[in-house]
Amino acid sequence: MxxxxxxxxxxxxxxxxxxxxxxxxxxxxxxxxxxxxxxxxxxxxxxxxxxxxxxxxxxxxxxxxxxxxxxxxxxxxxxxxxxxxxxxxxxxxxxxxxxxxxxxxxxxxxxxxxxxxxxxxxxxxxxxxxxxxxxxxxxxxxxxxxxxxxxxxxxxxxxxxxxxxxxxxxxxGDYFPGGVRPLTIYIENDIPRTTPQFGSVKSGANYVMALGPTLDAKRDHVADQVLFATSDDITETGASNFFLCDEDRVITRNLDDSFLHGITRKSIIQIAHDLGMEVEERSISVEELRAWSEHGEMFLSGTAAVIAPVGKVITRGEYIEVGDGQPGPTTRMLREALTDIQTGKSEDKHGWLTHIESP
Ligand SMILES: Cc1ncc(COP(=O)(O)O)c(C=O)c1O
CATH class of the missing domain: 3.30.470.10 (Aminotransferase class 4, branched-chain amino acid transferase, N-terminal domain)
Structure with missing residues (x-):
């Protein structure tokens, strides 16, 4: 002791x-x-x-x-x-x-x-x-x-x-070891990330609840992250939100109390609007994700993860490659648009930056 x-x-x-x-x-x-x-x-x-x-x-x-x-x-x-x-x-x-x-x-x-x-x-x-x-x-x-x-x-x-x-x-530096690389995501259909009424609270208790299924998926499937989809309803991973996209559309889960209302998610939606893309906030099923992998792209969004491409999805024992498994052009374009605003390379037209005075 x-x-x-x-x-x-x-x-x-x-x-x-x-x-x-x-x-x-x-x-x-x-x-x-x-x-x-x-x-x-x-x-x-x-x-x-x-x-x-x-x-x-x-x-x-x-x-x-x-x-x-x-x-x-x-x-x-x-x-x-x-x-x-x-x-x-x-x-x-x-x-x-x-x-x-x-x-x-x-x-x-x-x-x-x-x-x-x-x-x-x-x-x-x-x-x-x-x-x-x-x-x-x-x-x-x-x-x-x-x-x-x-x-x-x-x-x-x-x-x-x-x-x-x-x-x-x-x-x-980078949240995911190895920098920007396509991630492997395991879909968890049975265990929820946290209790539904507390999902939008950024409390440590939520993170320790997600730890077990995340460690199990890393060990059993060599996955980078778990995407929680209780009752076939895709919400978020343990530390980021989830998007489907193609060249003219982004799709992400509509907000409710069951998951964290990501500020990166909100920023991507605004950027997509600014670029004239269509934005859909609605439920996404695993079947839709499976079909989407044949023609579209997927990524995770979060302050730590920024925009992280998904290259492979594991669902009920099946390994599905997303496109050719590499980061897609829309994912890369949105990531650059976001980081350009964050670093002052492009105009901060929504007033998202607070400039720090030199001490
Ligand atoms: C569970 C969870 N979902 C989503 C996000 C993304 O939120 P944000 O974009 O505000 O960082 C985070 C990141 O902190 C998170 O922990």
Missing amino acids: LNGRDVARLQKSEYNYLMSDKPDPFSAPFGTLFSDHMAVSTYVDGDYDYPGAAVPLAPFSLHPGTHVLHYASECFEGLKAHRQVDGSVAIFRMEDSIERMLLSIAKLRATPPSADLLRQLIVDATTANASSTPEPPGSLYIRPTFIGTAANIGAAATPSREALLYVINSPV
Whole structure:
């Protein structure tokens, strides 16, 4: 058994490794490097307190009876800042992430902060860490997080009366090892990703529920991701939304509470409209996907994944190649259109970028 000193030593050595080695974000696994600063606000009984500036990144000290460790009172966001063609740094679609995080916190039945406070934390942390933003295709991942911190193991049916709201940053390269390559997707027909009423909440509990089927599919089918399709209704993977496309159309599942309302998904829909493409938001069956693989393209969308082409689908023991198995032209075109806006190469006509002042 670990004693308190061992735990402290472990925390310290991992922290030192991350802080001192500073390996290249393109060779370190996604999400394992951390920038030097964080912004932290403390919630107690209805009030959020924020000192008004980012502080050095450091471990938190938590009571072993902390609410989040027992009852999963946690949610988070994932957005990115990109280095622009002129060398400056801008955050992509921050307001959409703020809106989604406030909804997630409310769904945990906790008290959300004001949008202004969450915005200030994101901007303060990202400004303090802006110099660690890699050149494209890398970026600075931004992770706002909410955790219930009351020391109370009798509060399964009560929201935590204390909480931490904080923002950390991680310099990142590619989410999928090997860069942009066609992915193999396993279709899971039986096990849902999470409970239907909680699918649109970005809470850690949802991710641990999806872990079992994802690890099983990786082991048994050498799949990169699992596409959840309970009752033949294709929704999303464990960390991204799903699209069918061809040269003049994109199709994705219509929104409901059962899956995460991706901000990349929303951006692709807008870009497709801007390009004069048809957009269909509706249910997609496995049979349609099978037929689509003969003439169309498929991709995953997400902040981490960006737009990731699907080359192969595994369904009920059958391996189906999508087209010739290589990234299709519409997938590549949409990916470029999105990353060009994110990096300031093309016009930000929808006001999606928040430019960070140099600290
Ligand atoms: C379960 C799930 N679905 C979809 C997405 C895509 O959402 P977004 O485009 O906002 O990153 C994510 C990404 O974070 C996710 O975790």
